Amino acid sequence: xxxxxxxxxxxxxxxxxxxxxxxxxxxxxxxxxxxxxxxxxxxxxxxxxxxxxxxxxxxxxxxxxxxxxxxxxxxxxxxxxxxxxxxxxxxxxxxxxxxxxxxxxxxxxxxxxxxxxxxxxxxxxxxxxxxxxxxxxxxxxxxxxxxxxxxxxxxxxxxxxxxxx
Numbered sequence: 001x002x003x004x005x006x007x008x009x010x011x012x013x014x015x016x017x018x019x020x021x022x023x024x025x026x027x028x029x030x031x032x033x034x035x036x037x038x039x040x041x042x043x044x045x046x047x048x049x050x051x052x053x054x055x056x057x058x059x060x061x062x063x064x065x066x067x068x069x070x071x072x073x074x075x076x077x078x079x080x081x082x083x084x085x086x087x088x089x090x091x092x093x094x095x096x097x098x099x100x101x102x103x104x105x106x107x108x109x110x111x112x113x114x115x116x117x118x119x120x121x122x123x124x125x126x127x128x129x130x131x132x133x134x135x136x137x138x139x140x141x142x143x144x145x146x147x148x149x150x151x152x153x154x155x156x157x158x159x160x161x162x163x164x165x
Contacts, residue, residue, distance in 0.1 A: 022130060022158040027056040029068050029151035033138055047075040048140050056090055056153060066090040068151075072102065074109070074140055081109045081140075088116070096123030098155075100132055109140040120160060129160040 031054025040046040052070040072086025084105035091097040104115035116132035138149040 022156045025063065025155045025157065026059045027066070027151075027153040027155070028059070029056040029134070029153055030054050031068055031070075031149050031151070032146070033149050034146040035140070038140070043077070045075070045077045046140070047073065049073045050138075050140075052088070052138075052149070054149075056151070064092040064096075066092050066098075074105070076109055076140070079108050079110065079141070081105060081107055081112055084112070084114070086114075089121075091121075092124075096125055097121035098125040098128070098157075100155075110137065112136045112138070116155075118155060118157065125157070127160055128157045130156045130158050132156065 031052045033050055033052045036049045036051055038046060038048040050070075050072055052068065052072075054068045056066040056068045058065070068088065068090060070086050070088035072084060072088075074081060074084040076082040084102055086102040088100040088102075089097055090100070099119050099121055100116040101119070102114050103117045106113045112135070114134045114136055116134070118128075118130045118132050120126055120128040132153060132155040134151045134153045136149060136151045139145050139147055
């Protein structure tokens with residue numbers, strides 16, 4: 001196992017894991033959101049861009065709290081979500097960052113199951129990637145609403161083929 005792989009798995013509290021065994025991190029996210037633009041046609045089809053800022057709290061208390069920020073766009077008809085694209089960043093004060101790109105979205109405009117592709121940035125997550133999933137609650141109805149939302153997040157991290165730093 002590469003030295004970096006051993007360090008992240010130990011930092012995540014998975015000392016017995018190997019490069020073939022991904023590390024799973026479960027988190028609860030709380031955030032404020034704002035719809036930046038929202039348009040809807042007369043047939044009920046809508047498109048919205050949004051910004052999320054908040055925190056993700058790992059279920060394992062030995063891990064740090066991460067700031068969570070996302071920029072994205074979603075579209076659909078009525079309460080049905082047609083699709084979504086977004087980029088998210090998990091970071092902490094120790095200059096560690098993990099980036100997540102939404103690759104799938106299903107559910108309704110209020111409660112959405114998201115699939116992420118993870119790529120490492122720097123610090124604790126250098127050289128790591130993987131997949132993630134989240135169940136997110138957020139309101140896309142109305143004209144440019146703001147509010148609070150929540151996520152249940154599951155990240156599966158493994159050493160990437162290409163080093164992060």
